[in-house]
Amino acid sequence: MQENPDCVILFMRCATRASELLYQTERCNNMGFLKGKTAIITGGGREVLQDGSCGSIGYGIATAFAKEGANLVLTGRNVKKLEGAKELEEKYGIKVLAVPADIHAGADNEAIAADVAKQAMDVFGRIDVLINNAQASASGVKLTDHTTEQFDLAVYSGLYATFYYMKACYPYLKETQGSVINFASGAGLFGNFGQCAYAAAKEGIRGLSRVAATEWGQDGINVNIVCPLAWTSQLEKFQNAYPDAFKANVKMPPMGHFGDVEKEIGRVCVQLASPDFKYMSGETITLEGGLGQRP
Numbered sequence: 001m002q003e004n005p006d007c008v009i010l011f012m013r014c015a016t017r018a019s020e021l022l023y024q025t026e027r028c029n030n031m032g033f034l035k036g037k038t039a040i041i042t043g044g045g046r047e048v049l050q051d052g053s054c055g056s057i058g059y060g061i062a063t064a065f066a067k068e069g070a071n072l073v074l075t076g077r078n079v080k081k082l083e084g085a086k087e088l089e090e091k092y093g094i095k096v097l098a099v100p101a102d103i104h105a106g107a108d109n110e111a112i113a114a115d116v117a118k119q120a121m122d123v124f125g126r127i128d129v130l131i132n133n134a135q136a137s138a139s140g141v142k143l144t145d146h147t148t149e150q151f152d153l154a155v156y157s158g159l160y161a162t163f164y165y166m167k168a169c170y171p172y173l174k175e176t177q178g179s180v181i182n183f184a185s186g187a188g189l190f191g192n193f194g195q196c197a198y199a200a201a202k203e204g205i206r207g208l209s210r211v212a213a214t215e216w217g218q219d220g221i222n223v224n225i226v227c228p229l230a231w232t233s234q235l236e237k238f239q240n241a242y243p244d245a246f247k248a249n250v251k252m253p254p255m256g257h258f259g260d261v262e263k264e265i266g267r268v269c270v271q272l273a274s275p276d277f278k279y280m281s282g283e284t285i286t287l288e289g290g291l292g293q294r295p
Contacts, residue, residue: 033274035069037176038124040116040169042101042161043134044074045081047233053262055233057183058133059085060261064270065129066092073120073127075101076134097123103134103161105152113164117172127172129273132162132182132205137198151197158201163208170216177220179273182209184225184284186292202227206284213282222281224272228265229288231258253289 047056054060062072066088074096076082082098089096099116103109120127137154138146162182173180187195188203206225213223235258239246252258259265265287271277272285286292 032069034065037070037128038073038120038126039065039070039129039131040073040120040127041131041133042075042165044072044085045076045078046084046087047081049233049236057228057230057232057261057265060266061131061133061269062088063262064266066094068270069094071095071124073097073099073116075099075116077102103164104156109160109164113168117168121172126176127169128176128178130165130169130173130180131269132165134161139198140194142194143196146196154197154201159204162205166212173221174219180212180221180223181269181272182225184227186227186229186286186288189227189292189294210282217281222278224280225284226269227284227286227288227292229253229259229291230261230265232261251291253291255289257289259287259289
């Protein structure tokens with residue numbers, strides 16, 4: 001019996017369409033994949049721009065994860081900002097646990113991080129995502145002028161904090177086969193002037209993350225690094241107070257704008273925690289609108 005070419009073509013089209021519908025269904029099932037899961041975000045307190053939109057990378061990430069249904073554990077030094085972030089509960093129907101925490105020289109930092117992880121488990125019963133975003137530093141100080149205290153500020157708030165939170169959360173991330181997203185910076189990648197302590201802390205975080213990606217892969221935990229350039233309330237205040245200095249010193253990315261902390265930084269973090277990117281680990285993702293190009 002001879003096949004009808006028109007029937008064959010129709011069958012192939014139907015099969016292709018069915019495959020497309022299946023793909024779209026799987027994609028839709030992945031949307032909201034964080035519902036009921038828990039993300040710890042350091043430095044996630046509320047900060048907004050003049051127009052009311054998210055004004056810090058940490059809060060942009062928190063908002064992006066809240067929109068996907070994740071419950072949040074937010075840490076930071078500013079209690080007012082942490083309490084302000086509770087507005088995400090009413091907006092998106094999730095729960096926010098605000099935990100004041102400050103990793104710094106002279107403190108029992110391992111105990112501080114362990115307490116955050118314990119509170120997360122006591123309240124939510126699971127940890128699925130750890131995002132180490134918090135960082136403090138003295139900016140614009142040349143290496144020869146840096147003090148030990150300034151160097152400690154950057155290393156403790158960034159590198160040590162990342163180290164202790166990763167150690168504290170590891171057993172629970174192993175249970176959920178979760179994800180770690182650590183923040184580094186172009187300051188370390190490209191050796192920005194006046195950023196020696198900050199760059200050292202951030203490059204330390206990158207090295208730590210790559211080792212964790214190697215050691216924790218067998219546990220189903222992926223670890224990646226983000227280097228962002230975004231429009232924050234700090235940049236906005238600098239521009240408003242010193243417009244000439246801002247124009248002279250702040251370089252616009254080739255894409256013609258600074259990253260939106262929620263849509264262009266936070267949403268990338270959501271994707272990095274998704275099943276679609278589970279096989280990627282140990283990588284540095286540069287979100288600088290074309291400025292962060294490297295071989």
